[in-house]
Amino acid sequence: MLNPILGLACLLLTAASLLVGPADLDLASSIAGLFAGGDAAAMIIMQEIRLPRALLALTIGISLGLAGAVLQGLLRNPLAEPGLIGVTSSASFGAVAIFYTGLAGASLYALPAGALAGAAVSVLLLLAIAARNGATLTLILAGVALTSLTGALTSLVLNLSPNPFASYEIIFWLLGSLRDRSMSHVWLALPLMALGWVLLGASARALDALSLGEEAASSLGIRLSATRLLVVLGTALSVGAGTAVAGAIGFIGLVVPHLVRPFTDRLPSSLLVPSALGGGALLLAADIAARIVVPTRELNVGVLTALIGAPFFLWLVVRARRELF
Amino acid sequence: MLAARNLSVSLSGRPILHDVSLSLQPGEVVGLLGPNGAGKSTLMRSLSGLIPFSGTIELDGRNLAAMSDRERAREIAFLPQARAIAWPLSVENVVRLARSPWRGFGALSQKDLAIVSDAMEAMDVAALADRPVTELSGGEQARVLAARAMAQTTPVLLADEPVSGLDPAHQMTMTGAFRRLAGERRAILVSLHDLTLAARWCDRLVVMAQGRIVAEGKPADIMTSERLREVFGITAHIAHDECGMIFAPTGLAANS
Numbered sequence: 001m002l003n004p005i006l007g008l009a010c011l012l013l014t015a016a017s018l019l020v021g022p023a024d025l026d027l028a029s030s031i032a033g034l035f036a037g038g039d040a041a042a043m044i045i046m047q048e049i050r051l052p053r054a055l056l057a058l059t060i061g062i063s064l065g066l067a068g069a070v071l072q073g074l075l076r077n078p079l080a081e082p083g084l085i086g087v088t089s090s091a092s093f094g095a096v097a098i099f100y101t102g103l104a105g106a107s108l109y110a111l112p113a114g115a116l117a118g119a120a121v122s123v124l125l126l127l128a129i130a131a132r133n134g135a136t137l138t139l140i141l142a143g144v145a146l147t148s149l150t151g152a153l154t155s156l157v158l159n160l161s162p163n164p165f166a167s168y169e170i171i172f173w174l175l176g177s178l179r180d181r182s183m184s185h186v187w188l189a190l191p192l193m194a195l196g197w198v199l200l201g202a203s204a205r206a207l208d209a210l211s212l213g214e215e216a217a218s219s220l221g222i223r224l225s226a227t228r229l230l231v232v233l234g235t236a237l238s239v240g241a242g243t244a245v246a247g248a249i250g251f252i253g254l255v256v257p258h259l260v261r262p263f264t265d266r267l268p269s270s271l272l273v274p275s276a277l278g279g280g281a282l283l284l285a286a287d288i289a290a291r292i293v294v295p296t297r298e299l300n301v302g303v304l305t306a307l308i309g310a311p312f313f314l315w316l317v318v319r320a321r322r323e324l325f
Numbered sequence: 326m327l328a329a330r331n332l333s334v335s336l337s338g339r340p341i342l343h344d345v346s347l348s349l350q351p352g353e354v355v356g357l358l359g360p361n362g363a364g365k366s367t368l369m370r371s372l373s374g375l376i377p378f379s380g381t382i383e384l385d386g387r388n389l390a391a392m393s394d395r396e397r398a399r400e401i402a403f404l405p406q407a408r409a410i411a412w413p414l415s416v417e418n419v420v421r422l423a424r425s426p427w428r429g430f431g432a433l434s435q436k437d438l439a440i441v442s443d444a445m446e447a448m449d450v451a452a453l454a455d456r457p458v459t460e461l462s463g464g465e466q467a468r469v470l471a472a473r474a475m476a477q478t479t480p481v482l483l484a485d486e487p488v489s490g491l492d493p494a495h496q497m498t499m500t501g502a503f504r505r506l507a508g509e510r511r512a513i514l515v516s517l518h519d520l521t522l523a524a525r526w527c528d529r530l531v532v533m534a535q536g537r538i539v540a541e542g543k544p545a546d547i548m549t550s551e552r553l554r555e556v557f558g559i560t561a562h563i564a565h566d567e568c569g570m571i572f573a574p575t576g577l578a579a580n581s
Contacts, residue, residue: 212409220426220477267412
């Protein structure tokens with residue numbers, strides 16, 4: 001019952017996202033523009049501005065929700081989220097470095113490529129550390145250290161940035177936004193995200209067994225090192241690709257699994273599809289809100305998710321502390 | 326059936342097990358005794374193939390180290406001492422996890438579900454089937470996890486202190502259930518600290534100290550007052566009745 005409802009919510013919110021924007025298109029011309037009819041302006045607005053935006057909101061939301069649910073299952077910790085293992089901040093730093101070198105203007109792909117390179121380097125580092133010392137706690141601590149380091153490097157770049165305008169551009173990008181993205185961004189990110197989803201989904205059975213702890217899971221035939229590899233690579237691909245095209249968008253991966261968990265039987269595997277769909281729906285809703293809450297100026301969706309997500313999460317913790325453990 | 330030869334284990338460069346050899350036969354319950362830090366849990370972990378070891382472990386003549394994780398999980402079940410369950414799963418869902426080494430991609434079969442419900446009956450947790458396991462008492466959780474290990478239906482079951490924290494009646498429930506498993510030709514190794522329970526429950530006892538096996542045999546043959554003094558550092562009153570031995574510790578041994 002939960003999955004059809006969330007799926008329907010994703011569909012409706014995608015449609016709503018296509019209908020919202022500064023250009024005053026009515027419903028008929030929106031639909032006509034989307035399916036290659038009507039006048040040229042409506043077609044460009046629908047197919048090249050609103051469609052990629054809606055698709056990115058949906059797929060990045062799916063990535064964040066799914067990765068959040070999988071990481072909470074792997075780490076057996078309800079506070080885990082995709083940002084925790086350092087992927088988001090490394091990707092951000094990769095993009096910021098591209099800004100700083102001025103390559104961002106050279107090609108549409110320079111920025112996402114930098115972010116993906118950042119995510120890839122962080123994953124290779126994490127895997128190297130995990131190979132030496134396989135404990136899951138090591139993975140978390142390495143992720144925290146990596147997050148601090150890349151955060152510091154990002155600050156360093158801001159510090160060294162040649163002019164205020166460059167800093168402004170960097171900060172604006174770090175806030176996360178889906179504005180002015182094109183179908184090229186979709187084609188760049190979607191295959192990587194989809195591959196990440198497959199890897200994350202493949203860990204489902206292992207996550208269930210991990211509910212009993214690492215020793216019991218191993219005795220049930222789960223290879224922990226293989227599971228960690230799946231999860232780290234899957235998170236890096238899906239969340240790294242999302243960050244590469246939209247900047248850092250926080251809290252979705254943390255909050256969504258909590259929202260859907262009470263409606264499931266609490267097995268980590270039962271949580272994956274609802275979290276993915278819930279993440280898609282939530283980011284679509286947040287991106288719509290970012291466009292309409294302040295009529296004169298569009299907000300960055302990353303700011304909005306943090307503004308709503310953080311207090312909401314605090315409320316969740318206070319209300320249902322027992323539920324967390 | 327399960328035979329370990331010259332097993333040595335080092336953790337972080339520190340030797341924990343020295344040259345341990347042990348075999349388990351189908352149909353027997355073997356008790357593993359020894360003071361804290363004697364290496365009982367480490368022995369069980371290595372017998373379950375969870376930690377690297379030197380020496381050989383064979384299962385019906387097949388090398389344990391060469392088996393895949395899934396194959397191994399169909400042969401040896403391990404009930405760890407730690408009773409951590411991460412999420413408020415229902416009791417039934419916890420026990421169902423035992424079937425993961427056996428199941429394909431689809432849902433659990435009727436046979437799997439029957440095994441799960443039998444194991445819950447055997448451990449007296451069937452009435453709790455729908456309760457979130459995190460809301461249960463420690464003893465109830467212990468029984469749920471024991472049912473999980475039973476439902477794995479492996480020829481070998483290794484249980485690390487399964488009865489600690491259980492009330493007397495449920496200690497009897499669990500020992501009875503394990504005895505019935507042994508009656509089905511399974512081999513069971515349990516570690517425990519209750520000497521009287523060990524002597525009455527187990528067919529054979531293995532006593533460990535400082536990473537080595539120091540005695541092995543029938544309870545009456547090896548559980549002498551000298552051994553209690555040397556290995557456990559206690560003096561004890563030892564009595565015999567028609568059901569077996571009774572140990573009542575009276576104090577610390579002078580030379581310990």
